[in-house]
Amino acid sequence: MAVMALLTNIPVALCLFIIVCYVVSTSFVTKKRFKLNAINKPPKDRSAEPDAPVSVNYFPSRKCNYTCGFCFHTDTSSYVLPIDEAKRGLRLLKEAGMRKLNIAGGEPFLYPRLLTELLCYCKEELNVESISIVSNGSKIRENWLRENCQWLDILAVSCDSFNPETNKKIGRGDDGANVVRLFRIAEWCRKYGIKFKLNTVVNIHNWDEDMVANIEQLAPFRWKVFQCLIVAGENDDETRKRDARTFLVTDEQWQTFCNRHKHIPCYVPEDNNSMASSYLLLDEYMCFLDKGEGMITKSESILQVGVKEAMKQIVWDKKSFVERGGIYDWDRSDMLQSACEGGGNKKELEW
Numbered sequence: 001m002a003v004m005a006l007l008t009n010i011p012v013a014l015c016l017f018i019i020v021c022y023v024v025s026t027s028f029v030t031k032k033r034f035k036l037n038a039i040n041k042p043p044k045d046r047s048a049e050p051d052a053p054v055s056v057n058y059f060p061s062r063k064c065n066y067t068c069g070f071c072f073h074t075d076t077s078s079y080v081l082p083i084d085e086a087k088r089g090l091r092l093l094k095e096a097g098m099r100k101l102n103i104a105g106g107e108p109f110l111y112p113r114l115l116t117e118l119l120c121y122c123k124e125e126l127n128v129e130s131i132s133i134v135s136n137g138s139k140i141r142e143n144w145l146r147e148n149c150q151w152l153d154i155l156a157v158s159c160d161s162f163n164p165e166t167n168k169k170i171g172r173g174d175d176g177a178n179v180v181r182l183f184r185i186a187e188w189c190r191k192y193g194i195k196f197k198l199n200t201v202v203n204i205h206n207w208d209e210d211m212v213a214n215i216e217q218l219a220p221f222r223w224k225v226f227q228c229l230i231v232a233g234e235n236d237d238e239t240r241k242r243d244a245r246t247f248l249v250t251d252e253q254w255q256t257f258c259n260r261h262k263h264i265p266c267y268v269p270e271d272n273n274s275m276a277s278s279y280l281l282l283d284e285y286m287c288f289l290d291k292g293e294g295m296i297t298k299s300e301s302i303l304q305v306g307v308k309e310a311m312k313q314i315v316w317d318k319k320s321f322v323e324r325g326g327i328y329d330w331d332r333s334d335m336l337q338s339a340c341e342g343g344g345n346k347k348e349l350e351w
Contacts, residue, residue, distance in 0.1 A: 048097075049097060051308060051311055051312075051318075052096060052097030052098075053093055053096055053097060053098050053280050053307060053311065053316075054097060054098065054099050054100065054318075054321070054326075054327070055098070055099065055100040055101075055102065055280065055321070055326055055327070056093055056098050056100070056101055056102065056280050056282055057102045057104055057279055057280060057281050057282065058090075058101060058102065058103055058104070058282045058286075059073060059103075059104055059105055059106060059281070059282065059283050059284055060080060060081065060086065060103065060105070060106075060108065060111070060114060060118070060284060061078075061079075061080050061105055061106040061107075061108070061110065061111060061284055062076060062077050062078070062079075062105065062106045062283075062284060063078055063105070063106045063107065063110055064105060064106045064107040064110075064136070065107055065110065065136075065138060065139070065173075066107065066136050066138070066171055066172050066173055067171040068160075068170055068171040068172060068201075069170060069171050069203075069244060069246070069247050070170075070201060070203055070228050070229070070244040070247040071171075071244075072229060072230075072231040072244070073104075073105070073106070077284060079284050079285065080111065080114070080284065081284060081285065081286065083114065083117055083118075085286075085303060086118065086286075087117075087118075087121050087125075088303060089282075089286040089301075089302055089303050090118070090121065090122060090126060090128075091125075091126060092302055092303075092306065092307050093282075093302070093307060094122075094126040094127075094128060095307075096307035096308065098128065099128070099129040099130065100128070100129060100130040100131070100132070100330050101122055101128055101130070101131050101132070102131075102132045102133070102134065103115065103118065103131070103132070103133045103134070104133070104134040105134075105135075107135060107136055107138070107139060108133055108134070108135055109133075109135050109138075109139035109140055109144075110139060112139075112141075112144055115133065115144075115148070116144075116147075116148055119131055119148055119151035119152055120148075120151055122151070123150075123151040124151075129330070129331060130153045130154065130330040130331050131151065131152055131153050131154075132152075132153060132154035132155070132156060132197070132330070133152065133154070133155055133156065134156040134157075134158065134199060135155070135156070135157055135158070136157070136158050136172065136173075137157040137158070137159075137178065137181050137182055137185055138173060138178075138181065140155075140157075140181075140185055140188075142188050145188050145189070145192050145194065146192060149192035149193060149194055152194050153194070153195060153330065153331055153332045154194065154195045154196075154197050154330065154332070155185070155189055155194050155195070155196060155197065156197035156198065156199050156224070157182055157185055157186075157196075157197070157198060157199070158172075158199045158200070158201070159178065159179070159182050159198055159199070159200060160172060160200055160201050160203065160205075160206050161205070161206045161209055162179050162209070162211060162214045163209065164176030164177075164178070164179065166205050166206055166209070167179075169205050170203065170205055170206070170247075179214075182218070183217075183218065186218050186219075186220070193332060194332065195221050195222075195332050196218070196219075196220050196221065197220050197221060197222045197223070197224070198215070198218065198220040198222070198223045198224070198266075199223075199224045199226070200223065200224070200225050200226065201226045201227075201228055202225060202226065202227055202228060202249055202253075202254055202257045203228040203247040203248070203249060204228075204246065204247050204248065204249055204253075205247070206257075207249045207253040207254070207256060207257045208253075208256065208257075209257075210260060211261060212260070212261060212264065215261070215264055215266070215267075216264065219266075220266050221266060221329075222266050222268060222328065223264065223266045223267050223268060224268050224270065225257070225258070225261070225267065225268065225269045225270065226270050227249065227254050227269075227270065227271045227272050228244060228247050228248050228249055229244070229272050230244055230245065230248065254271065268325060270324060274320070274323075274324045278316075278317055278320035278321045278323075278324050278326065279316075279321070280311075280316050280321075282302075283298065285301050286301045286302050286303050287299050287300065287301050287302075287310070288302075288310050288311060288313070288314045288316075289314070290314035290315050290316075297314065298314070299311070299312075299313035299314050300313060
């Protein structure tokens, strides 16, 4: 009826022009919607799935140059996966929803070329959101950081004491120079725009130490403080390479250390209950490790059965992972903005 009204009141040529324009515009919108839905549909966000390996701790090697008495991942194997296989496994993890990769050990910097390849591949090819490395600090060199800083978001250094003699008792080298190296590495991180993180294991040799002044001077963006942990099959008795039972602290000693340092803004404590089953650990064969209850167990390799099937074979509590603060400001967009643009807001992480 509306069209007939137009025909009786508007010249025919103008009426036809209006109708043609309406048909063309309707067709364009329909095609555009179809194209967006059928062709340009955004890829599915795998990280939101319940079993997605959001944050993975990968141990490419067990080899280490230190002999920390409480170590739960000792160098019982010298195996290192061929680089092509390692890359294949990392791609499988990314496709399954991995957003953050943490490379630990062993001591990762015993293999600096391998680290370079892994970092470059994960950032340039896989576009992994965040990559971090945990090191004892003994083998880190400034030229490596200078050449690889564009791919590294976080560098964490393990420091259990600011007393050289205490570090020797723990097994962190025998030269007494750990603290000097630590401050030097922190400065390099600031220089090259890498987030500096500190890890400390509270044990029988350091639970009564006051670290406040040194932590405030180092100013890490995050200080993870762990309660010394026994892992069955790794460090639980004298038949293992490490016997951590003599390094354990009581709950009262743990709380004493925590109460002394809890006012520091970067302080993030994790007791044994918080750690149990909240970490996704991947060994040198790319098998997931389960160090929750009883003997440590492992899955089949993700290279053989895939990520989802391997994850079914171990226990990973995603709820505990989130509750212990497993997701945090783990990229360095704020540092890059500060260095390149003179400041800016932090990028907000979305779960």
